[in-house]
Every structure is written in structure tokens, then in C-alpha cells.
Amino acid sequence: MTNDSHAEDAASGAASQVLNHHLGAFAKGVDELMADYTDDSIIFSNVGTFRGRAEIRAFFENFLKSAPDGLWEAFKITVTEVTNEVAYIAWEAKPWVPLGTDTLVVSDGKIAVQTYTAYSAP
Numbered sequence: 001m002t003n004d005s006h007a008e009d010a011a012s013g014a015a016s017q018v019l020n021h022h023l024g025a026f027a028k029g030v031d032e033l034m035a036d037y038t039d040d041s042i043i044f045s046n047v048g049t050f051r052g053r054a055e056i057r058a059f060f061e062n063f064l065k066s067a068p069d070g071l072w073e074a075f076k077i078t079v080t081e082v083t084n085e086v087a088y089i090a091w092e093a094k095p096w097v098p099l100g101t102d103t104l105v106v107s108d109g110k111i112a113v114q115t116y117t118a119y120s121a122p
Contacts, residue, residue: 036110037053037056038112041113044115045116046116070096078090086106097118098119102116
């Protein structure tokens with residue numbers, strides 16, 4: 001294994017660790033979710049762009065408050081891919097969200113950039 005391979009393995013390990021923490025944090029609330037972000041973090045989504053901890057906190061507070069009853073029981077990850085510092089998931093929470101995706105770019109053990117899109121059923 002080359003030094004580059006070790007660096008890639010370490011980056012993938014960090015991205016997996018952050019992804020796993022992030023997914024588990026939803027059950028613990030906004031403060032736990034915010035542990036994954038920095039003041040420089042950005043979320044790009046189909047509902048807007050959120051920059052920094054204050055905007056990201058407001059995004060998650062709204063998301064958690066507006067989640068319909070049964071959403072978390074219906075939540076299912078359908079695809080998980082982690083390469084280097086990037087983690088990607090596709091998910092569903094039917095009947096409310098037939099398709100959602102998140103991509104996390106991890107730097108120094110935190111989410112530097114996240115993309116989030118959820119297609120809501122009409």
C-alpha cells in the first residue's frame with residue numbers, strides 16, 4: 001500500500017465516521033447534529049443554501065419540526081458510497097419522500113460541504 005492509499009483510507013474512514021454520527025444524531029436532536037459542522041460549513045439544497053452554524057441550525061430545526069409523524073420509521077437508506085473524503089447516501093421515507101440524497105464532503109472530521117435534495121411526493 002502506498003502513502004496515497006493510506007491517506008485515502010484515512011479520509012474514507014473519517015467520512016464514514018462522520019456519516020454514521022450524522023445519521024445517528026437525528027435521534028438526539030439539533031445540538032448533536034451541529035457537532036458535525038463548523039462556522040464555515042455549507043449545505044446546498046433544493047430549498048436553499050445554508051452557510052455557517054446559525055443558518056444550518058435553523059435549517060435542521062425547521063426540518064425536524066416539520067417532519068410528519070412516521071417519517072423516521074419509514075426512513076430507509078437505499079445506497080451508501082464512501083470514497084476518500086466524500087460520503088453519499090440515497091434514501092427514502094415513503095410515502096412522504098420517495099427519493100432523497102445527501103452528499104457530505106468531510107474535512108478535519110467535520111462536514112465542510114453537504115448537498116441535500118428530497119423529492120416530496122405530490
